[in-house]
Amino acid sequence: IFLPHLVASMEVEETYIMIKPDGVQRGLVGEIISRFEKKGFKLTGLKLFQCPKELAQEHYTELQSKPFFPKLIDYITSGPVVCMAWEGAGVVASARKLIGATNPLNAEPGTIRGDLAVQTGRNVVHGSDSPENGKREIALWFKEGELSQWTPAQEPWLKE
Numbered sequence: 001i002f003l004p005h006l007v008a009s010m011e012v013e014e015t016y017i018m019i020k021p022d023g024v025q026r027g028l029v030g031e032i033i034s035r036f037e038k039k040g041f042k043l044t045g046l047k048l049f050q051c052p053k054e055l056a057q058e059h060y061t062e063l064q065s066k067p068f069f070p071k072l073i074d075y076i077t078s079g080p081v082v083c084m085a086w087e088g089a090g091v092v093a094s095a096r097k098l099i100g101a102t103n104p105l106n107a108e109p110g111t112i113r114g115d116l117a118v119q120t121g122r123n124v125v126h127g128s129d130s131p132e133n134g135k136r137e138i139a140l141w142f143k144e145g146e147l148s149q150w151t152p153a154q155e156p157w158l159k160e
């Protein structure tokens, strides 16, 4: 779901970002990670992972009744994905802006989908659509002990 009105809050939030199998196959892993890294968000979880069907279905449970649901599950489980947890003030909405519209043809140039993809069914990256879903999805995709809390050396240069 694309929420263009979503305004970034000042609250420290967590979001689940996932490079989908097409992003991995197309060699876009470094490019996509670097966009969030350069923006100044904090990476707290990262792994390459072959997603089981049940997890893909749980992740996209809201879309269960959509006609494209079976193809979406096949797509997400077709190869490894890169699972990431990112933290920062307003990170949920900001990451959605960096990612761009669901249909890459409508995504603005400069966004990940706008620059790197052409079809909704191959839109290279996922980002949580609310802080609640950020928490839900991180809990779904990461086990305890897979997340790290740390203080980036650049922090005093990002925030006054």
Ligand code: IDP
Pocket: 001, 002, 063, 068, 072, 101, 102, 120, 121, 122, 123, 125, 126, 127, 129
């Ligand atoms: P989002 O990923 O921008 O939040 P959602 O509407 O939540 O978009 O849809 C989740 C994912 O389902 C999309 O990123 C895309 O991969 C897939 N999807 C959504 N709509 C379609 C469609 O009409 N055809 C094929 N795949 C779709």
